[in-house]
Amino acid sequence: MQTILDELTWRGLVVQTSGRDALAAALEDGPIGLYCGFDPTAASLHVGHLTQVLTMRRFQLAGHRPYALVGGATGLIGDPRMSGERVLNDEGVVAGWVDTLRDQISRFLDLEGPAGVQMVNNLDWIGQMGALQFLRDIGKHYRMGTMLAKETVARRLSSDEGISYTEFSYQVLQGLDFLELYRRHGVTLQYGGNDQWGNLISGVDLIHKVEGEDVHVLTTPLVTKADGTKFGKSEGGAIWLDAELTSPYAFHQFWLNAADADVVKYLRYFTFREREDIEALEQETLEAPQRRAAQKALADDITTLVHGPEATRQANAAAAVLFGRGDVRELDGTTVEAIAGELTTVDASADTALVDGFVAVGIMTSKSQVRRAAAEGSLSVNGEKISGEEVERPIGEVVRPLPGGYALLRRGRKAAAMVRLAG
Template identity: 60%
Template sequence: MTDILDELQWRGLLAQSTDIATLRAAMAEGPITYYCGFDPTAASLHHGHLVQLVVMRHLQLAGHNPIALVGGATGMIGDPRMSGERVLNDKDTIAGWTDRLRGQISTFLDFDGPHAAQMVNNLDWTGRLTAIDFLRDVGKHFRLGTMLAKDTVARRLASEEGISFTEFSYQILQGMDFLELYRRHGCTLQTGGNDQWGNLLAGVDLIHKAEGGSVHVLTTPLITKSDGTKFGKSEGGAIWLDGEMFSPYAFYQFWLNTDDADVVRYLKVFTFRTREQIEELAEAVAARPQAREAQRILAEDVTTLVHGADATDRVRRASQALFGRDDLRELDAVTLRDAVAELPTGEAVVGEATMVDLLLATGLEGGRSAARRTIASGGAYLNNEKIEDEDRVLATGDVLDGGYVLLRKGRRNLAVVAAVGSAG
């Protein structure tokens, strides 16, 4: 079980630790209990949380006992940000988001067997605590100088906006979570992102002062691109793990578009491929970069991890179908909608619009003469079938599920027509 620390190090999933040698010795003695916290500050987890879920999964597979904490209490406060004070969400919203996050987290961990995961909500112990008890039993162990020295707090204090007492108190609440899990479940390890280092240490110090116990912290590094820029933003914002907020198709495409310089590192971080498998994929990237074999494996593995094998199969078939390598008519309406969501879109009336009209409506061609030349040269396709007659009119039978018609110019230029007046 000690090998897991070396494994996490090789995968680039370890940034800082309170005492890695002591933790290694504790793991050698038998399973330890560890936890990671997730605050319901949105309706879904995102790619950043995925790193923590992968770490939790690795530790469980290595024979340790996970606790996933959803912060129904800390979510009402909000972890201080560099960018300024958070907007406080109402309690009903937070309760709903808490349930959604619990559902998402549950798919990553095994809740049966000898190392079964547990799911907890810190509102269960924080909600019953009076202000006086909080100050006497917990607050007395925190020193103001230490709290003020934390990087985020110090920067916010130096800003024009400052920091509220509410957000300033967040580190106490997080420290109390570790203490409570230490007392209830014998939890001795907390994991989290490296930006949480100060908050994580609050729990270590609190347990030492309140119980005389010794516990551990592991953090993961900030995942960046090879050029040093931030990883994980799409044009629409965060890479959400909820399929309704960020479709499985868009999720798959996000990973498929990974740069060659980043793909091997991401395979280590986000998949459970073995060292031998990843080394083989690294060789493939170097020898046959145009094949993008590593990117396909990355996209399939991470999409399966988050959305399941069935969703991965649907989006893979959709990707192939868009470029003529599979049957568009076998795609369900939702998958097809997601697949064409980012394509240029035009509108056409069934029974009236000609093939030339479709090329103009979608912007694939800028004029009728150019559209006719494209069709005449065999470069225009309707639902992946070559258009032979420029005067052919769009028919009801051309319309796919959801009311779409796919148009392609050449090999790579795609657009979608929203059919008006169709039965689809």
């Protein structure tokens, strides 16, 4: 029988462990407590966090007890980056983000039963600890040489910018988190991205020194796009899990555009498809890449997981509309807004004549061209053919606007643009 460690390994989700044999034995002995931390440094999780959230779900499905830590304390400090000091956010803002992230994470996990996830906040123990207690009880177990050798710290110290004591102390706080969860809930495994290895080992060492016990860590790969950049907000263009920040259509398109070289890897990381199914999609990608079967499966699966089946249906319908095959009148307001973001969109009055609208959005360069195209029957608004007579009338009289007051103007299947009607 395949174990959870075997499953994670096949999916490429194991990079390092503190000792594979010891971890495998602990997992096989019975359900263990495990945790992963998420710092509230923004109002939403992004797709880079999905690796950790879905790994937690996999452990849960295997019967283990997950603890999702949202760092109300560490979020006030910030994990040091390879370059650049983090901006310290207001305490009230961070507290609001804690609530938002807890809600987002809990959507992916079972909340009840013996393997039900428990949401924890490290502000509950760090916030109660005074400076003297922290230095005496925790700080005395850390050696400067070890702390200075951490890759991020060493790189920052060798640069002109240096590193503040605030960010330097982050590794101690993360070690304290593991110790507290070990004491309070018997948690014996912490996992996280491979760039967190030093912080993860911090807790292993602390627990060994304070409690005389051995615990475990596991790291997952840093997921990158085809150009080698991480899935994170630091690199710009983040794909958020919040539909208000990244529309379900844009979210679906992001995965649909995955490179052939990456798509099978993403299917293993981010979907719950069985091995045989993924291998079949891998083979189809090799034999008929133009079908993009793996990309379609990936985009549909993850969009449904994050936003629900209706959002996936809308995203596919929107793509069909953009390629001139679907009915734009079936789309909801969020999806119409997403399409408007993909196309040239201009503001216009409902009294604007259609002939002027087609010129304004740049589909054609003159009114005479618009009139000829209308006479040929190649123009449409919101999917309805426009006659030579109707093209002279106001847009608001010819068609009912879409949600948000939009009208989709199209010449044939390829040329399309939007107007946003006011008044």
